[in-house]
Amino acid sequence: MKDVKENLAFIQGQIAEACERSSRNPEDVHIVAVTKYVSVERAAEALEAGIQNLGENRDEGLLSKWEVLKDRPLWHFIGTLQSRKVRNIIDKVEYIHSLDRLSLAKEINKRASKKIKCFIQINVSGEESKHGLQPEDTVEFIRQLEAYENIEVVGLMTMAPHTDDEEVLRTCFRRLRSLKEEVEGMGLKHAPCHELSMGMSNDFKIAIEEGATFVRIGSALVGE
Numbered sequence: 290m291k292d293v294k295e296n297l298a299f300i301q302g303q304i305a306e307a308c309e310r311s312s313r314n315p316e317d318v319h320i321v322a323v324t325k326y327v328s329v330e331r332a333a334e335a336l337e338a339g340i341q342n343l344g345e346n347r348d349e350g351l352l353s354k355w356e357v358l359k360d361r362p363l364w365h366f367i368g369t370l371q372s373r374k375v376r377n378i379i380d381k382v383e384y385i386h387s388l389d390r391l392s393l394a395k396e397i398n399k400r401a402s403k404k405i406k407c408f409i410q411i412n413v414s415g416e417e418s419k420h421g422l423q424p425e426d427t428v429e430f431i432r433q434l435e436a437y438e439n440i441e442v443v444g445l446m447t448m449a450p451h452t453d454d455e456e457v458l459r460t461c462f463r464r465l466r467s468l469k470e471e472v473e474g475m476g477l478k479h480a481p482c483h484e485l486s487m488g489m490s491n492d493f494k495i496a497i498e499e500g501a502t503f504v505r506i507g508s509a510l511v512g513e
């Protein structure tokens with residue numbers, strides 16, 4: 290297994306090239322190292338390499354790594370979140386990338402002792418296996434979140450379909466971006482919605498060309 294440091298340098302190079310192609314500033318692209326497949330030692334190696342954001346998709350994984358790493362990283366919860374698990378993670382995380390229903394918003398709001406930065410997960414591709422809101426329900430959902438003072442809607446998140454078809458990926462990311470711009474344009478105080486969480490190991494370059502500000506990278510960065 291390669292050093293995280295080496296992988297990170299390679300990925301940063303690819304990010305810089307994608308930014309160059311799309312006339313973007315690489316400082317606007319944040320890497321969330323997804324450590325769900327790897328040990329806490331490997332996660333610590335990522336922090337030593339300069340990573341600041343760690344992402345986990347299960348409460349057990351987040352808690353076991355948190356026990357060791359505490360508040361050294363900013364923690365991102367990126368997976369499907371069951372309402373009954375919220376209380377386990379809520380005081381550990383800075384970001385939740387998978388808010389997609391009011392029952393979950395209500396629980397987050399109730400358990401949080403500070404504002405939680407939330408991405409609304411959207412099922413852009415329409416695949417049945419994917420979690421997330423339907424694009425057409427997004428605006429109404431976000432309006433309803435105004436009632437929850439501990440939730441700040443920082444942006445939208447999606448998972449693209451599993452495909453190498455660049456056009457399919459691009460279309461998916463573009464649709465998320467245009468939806469983000471629509472919400473951003475509404476100027477809601479509780480939902481500035483400036484960020485786009487999209488792009489993983491296999492598609493982050495395209496996601497960045499289409500506007501991603503948070504890329505969630507696991508296997509290509511820390512390994513599987």
Ligand SMILES: *Cc1c(COP(=O)(O)O)cnc(C)c1O
Nearest residue numbers: 323346367489490505506507508
């Ligand atoms: C696992 C996971 C990732 C990272 O996947 P890789 O393909 O290993 O980069 C990103 N986002 C979510 C929601 C995940 O569950």
